[in-house]
């Protein structure tokens with residue numbers, strides 16, 4: 625054997641010796657971290673954040689909470705193509721899941737918020753979501769409920785006021801609890817070989833060999849790694865695919881709405897595929913109703929690949945292996961203002977129409 629052949633064979637042989645099968649896939653995938661908590665995420669803060677997340681009184685009509693569109697009793701979304709907020713108004717985009725949203729480098733389809741805290745300020749004052757006029761009005765509502773003031777003080781100090789910064793800090797702490805580790809893929813990567821079925825393993829290998837992992841890699845299958853920068857992918861990358869017109873995939877400019885840079889036209893954040901079986905319909909416009917069709921669309925629009933039905937079945941089987949263990953959540957008991965409602969919707973609505 626001459627030197628050059630040996631040089632080629634040796635690293636391969638060493639790689640095979642050192643790496644088990646699971647480690648080969650571990651280059652593309654990683655187990656979901658079992659915690660996303662930051663220092664300061666105390667139980668009291670998380671409980672306060674949970675209350676605010678579930679409280680519909682933070683909306684103008686008193687009917688819409690974060691949980692209305694991000695139902696954590698299920699997939700963390702609303703199952704609708706696009707969400708419905710106060711007064712039956714609908715927005716332009718599909719609600720992403722809040723499960724595992726801690727594991728991404730930016731929030732929203734176009735990444736316009738860098739953090740969960742910044743993100744949580746948006747919906748309260750979006751007129752098609754919670755419809756409040758301004759954050760001051762949200763804070764006024766919270767302060768109308770005396771027990772909330774005490775809870776804010778218990779978490780943020782006796783001298784602290786109820787502020788929007790503290791409110792979103794608490795909500796984000798709660799969202800960091802919304803993680804779903806120990807999916808079959810995680811157990812498989814931890815060398816529990818029977819954690820995934822043979823169809824799921826075939827699907828995983830196809831997912832890698834087709835090129836899906838170019839974007840959907842890492843613990844949340846969205847390209848995120850701890851401390852990674854926000855990245856956006858072109859979608860659709862193959863603009864003449866028939867699916868593009870069928871599902872109106874170019875109506876929304878995506879990232880450039882947020883960055884103002886036309887080079888970002890039709891770029892979107894790669895979404896997590898964790899629990900993707902639970903969050904139909906799919907894509908930023910919610911136009912694709914089934915996961916099988918979403919896989920066909922992705923293969924065609926991102927990789928110029930036409931999948932067979934058997935391949936689609938294996939890919940969707942793989943995605944079932946991304947359903948994790950959901951933490952036990954106990955319904956919060958929301959504080960009330962004794963003997964009085966804090967919702968004065970008709971007057972507030974008039975005020976909104978006048979402003």
Ligand code: HEC
Nearest residue numbers: 690693707708709717718719720725731732733744747753
């Ligand atoms: C009326 C429905 C609605 C309500 C109410 C709502 N959201 Fe959302 N949420 C959405 C939609 C739609 C998006 C995506 C919007 C976009 O990308 O432009 C979104 C995006 C998000 C994201 C980003 C997830 C990701 O993967 O990028 C998080 C986190 C989130 N919402 C949390 C919250 C919190 C916290 C509240 C309450 C303060 C809330 N939402 C209220 C519909 C809603």
Ligand code: HEC
Nearest residue numbers: 836839857859892893894895906907908918919922923926
């Ligand atoms: C070039 C990057 C890239 C590649 C390659 C890619 N994706 Fe995606 N994927 C994305 C982006 C970006 C989105 C969000 C599209 C949007 O705006 O709706 C997405 C969305 C999805 C969704 C829908 C998620 C949701 O919450 O609605 C699924 C399912 C999916 N991809 C699976 C796949 C599969 C399977 C493959 C391989 C056949 C693949 N992707 C290849 C970037 C990519």
